[in-house]
Amino acid sequence: MSESGFMVRAHGVHKSFGLLEVLKGIDLDVACGETVVLLGPSGSGKSTFLRCLNRLEPIDRGSIVVDGQQIGYRRRGGRLVELPERRIALQRRRIGMVFQQFNLYPHMTVLENVVEAPIGIHGEPRASAEAHARELLGRVGLADKAGEYPRRLSGGQQQRVAIARALAIRPRLLLFDEPTSALDPELVGEVLAVMKDLARQGMTMVVVTHEIGFAREAAHRVVFMDGGVVVEQGRPDAVLGAPREARTRAFLNRFL
Numbered sequence: 001m002s003e004s005g006f007m008v009r010a011h012g013v014h015k016s017f018g019l020l021e022v023l024k025g026i027d028l029d030v031a032c033g034e035t036v037v038l039l040g041p042s043g044s045g046k047s048t049f050l051r052c053l054n055r056l057e058p059i060d061r062g063s064i065v066v067d068g069q070q071i072g073y074r075r076r077g078g079r080l081v082e083l084p085e086r087r088i089a090l091q092r093r094r095i096g097m098v099f100q101q102f103n104l105y106p107h108m109t110v111l112e113n114v115v116e117a118p119i120g121i122h123g124e125p126r127a128s129a130e131a132h133a134r135e136l137l138g139r140v141g142l143a144d145k146a147g148e149y150p151r152r153l154s155g156g157q158q159q160r161v162a163i164a165r166a167l168a169i170r171p172r173l174l175l176f177d178e179p180t181s182a183l184d185p186e187l188v189g190e191v192l193a194v195m196k197d198l199a200r201q202g203m204t205m206v207v208v209t210h211e212i213g214f215a216r217e218a219a220h221r222v223v224f225m226d227g228g229v230v231v232e233q234g235r236p237d238a239v240l241g242a243p244r245e246a247r248t249r250a251f252l253n254r255f256l
Helices: 048-051 085-092 110-120 126-139 155-167 183-198 212-218 236-241 248-251
Strands: 006-017 020-031 035-039 061-066 074-075 080-083 095-098 173-177 204-208 221-228 228-236
Touching: 006 048, 006 183, 020 048, 020 204, 020 228, 035 048, 048 061, 048 173, 048 204, 095 155, 110 126, 110 155, 126 155, 155 183, 183 204, 183 212, 212 228, 212 236, 221 236, 221 248, 228 236, 228 248
Parallel strands: 035 204, 035 221, 095 173, 173 204
Antiparallel strands: 006 020, 006 061, 074 080, 221 228
């Protein structure tokens, strides 16, 4: 556990793309073992903030600390100095991410996809990487698919492989960017079931999703974003059942 008890500490995070200001000063702490769901309309900044957490997008202003490390910077002589990309890549080893699209290598088997990063990037011995990968495939219900190629799997199965791949680097933090948005409705449940299991087991997760049921059942906290700011946050029963802000109520009414 991080010394502070928090896995993520984001303060005053700003991000613009040209003249478009997407994040306008985000403050958000995520405790170790907590599942936080980010809700909000398209364009509210949710996915951009998620990508800032692992430095896929550099921030313009503010700070992000993950597991006690300032992401993308180190302190020298009382000021922050940007890290070289190779050092940022080392920081990302603590952070797994699951995207909307599965992004599996089509020419590799399921097992090869899962062990690619531990062996090729992190230098883990093949025997231990494969043993861990098979354990993870069992955990997501795909132990019998290790030798299959992605084209022979359903979308839900491919996304579960993607989750196993993200877990293979043994992350301290797991990020999900709308992981069910590319799936047919009948396949959504199998992916959400894996995510709920991870939440129950204490994996620290930040999840961008429109799956209100998942937020209600699995989240410790729901954060509603709109217009690049955090509008309100709190326990799922409070934010989803009795939101204080008109913008939150208007958004949730679309799902009722």
